[in-house]
Amino acid sequence: ETGVTQTPRHLVMGMTNKKSLKCEQHLGHNAMYWYKQSAKKPLELMFVYSLEERVENNSVPSRFSPECPNSSHLFLHLHTLQPEDSALYLCASSQEGAGNTDTQYFGPGTRLTVL
Amino acid sequence: AQKVTQAQTEISVVEKEDVTLDCVYETRDTTYYLFWYKQPPSGELVFLIRRNSFDEQNEISGRYSWNFQKSTSSFNFTITASQVVDSAVYFCALSEASNNNDMRFGAGTRLTVKP
Numbered sequence: 001e002t003g004v005t006q007t008p009r010h011l012v013m014g015m016t017n018k019k020s021l022k023c024e025q026h027l028g029h030n031a032m033y034w035y036k037q038s039a040k041k042p043l044e045l046m047f048v049y050s051l052e053e054r055v056e057n058n059s060v061p062s063r064f065s066p067e068c069p070n071s072s073h074l075f076l077h078l079h080t081l082q083p084e085d086s087a088l089y090l091c092a093s094s095q096e097g098a099g100n101t102d103t104q105y106f107g108p109g110t111r112l113t114v115l
Numbered sequence: 116a117q118k119v120t121q122a123q124t125e126i127s128v129v130e131k132e133d134v135t136l137d138c139v140y141e142t143r144d145t146t147y148y149l150f151w152y153k154q155p156p157s158g159e160l161v162f163l164i165r166r167n168s169f170d171e172q173n174e175i176s177g178r179y180s181w182n183f184q185k186s187t188s189s190f191n192f193t194i195t196a197s198q199v200v201d202s203a204v205y206f207c208a209l210s211e212a213s214n215n216n217d218m219r220f221g222a223g224t225r226l227t228v229k230p
Contacts, residue, residue: 031216041222042219042220042221043206043220045217045218050216055216092160096216103150103165104162105162106152106159106162107159108158108159109158111158
């Protein structure tokens with residue numbers, strides 16, 4: 001039990017659908033992350049939120065839209081996705097302090113398939 | 116930018132064998148952090164260890180041990196007396212203090228332990 005949960009665990013959607021991925025952390029952390037893990041590619045950092053403000057967006061297409069309403073919840077809104085967006089989407093959280101890098105703890109991921 | 120290389124894509128061993136997973140990193144920062152994560156078939160990344168650049172002391176935790184050598188920019192991971200439950204993909208990762216939200220992962224090494 002890592003304290004980071006993600007729902008749904010599996011999602012199949014068409015290219016015209018709109019869906020959302022949810023992440024919740026129960027660790028009292030102040031930073032949350034979305035990663036994409038595609039087959040045969042390293043984990044790619046998509047978005048970072050620190051104290052509920054987005055601090056990094058690694059050139060992610062606008063069809064992915066993150067939302068962080070509070071320090072415990074993180075959403076990834078999906079619309080008009082492409083088949084190549086099929087991947088495992090992982091959420092993580094950490095406790096960031098002044099110049100300190102703390103460990104990121106990951107959720108179980110959402111396996112997304114875009115038809 | 117930092118870079119992590121895991122040259123071994125797949126390793127297969129028989130139970131009770133020792134196995135070493137290699138990790139080589141590149142960074143210009145003098146302060147950085149190294150991590151190992153385990154990803155079992157369930158998908159969740161499980162944190163194993165974190166090391167900062169000022170602590171080259173090797174670490175042992177049960178059957179797991181880590182060898183950090185700054186002279187060769189390596190942070191290798193050894194499993195002693197491997198077990199079938201050790202079968203997973205193992206990721207090495209690096210985070211720089213100057214950009215602590217951006218953790219870079221290696222491509223991962225898939226370890227299969229056969230009975």
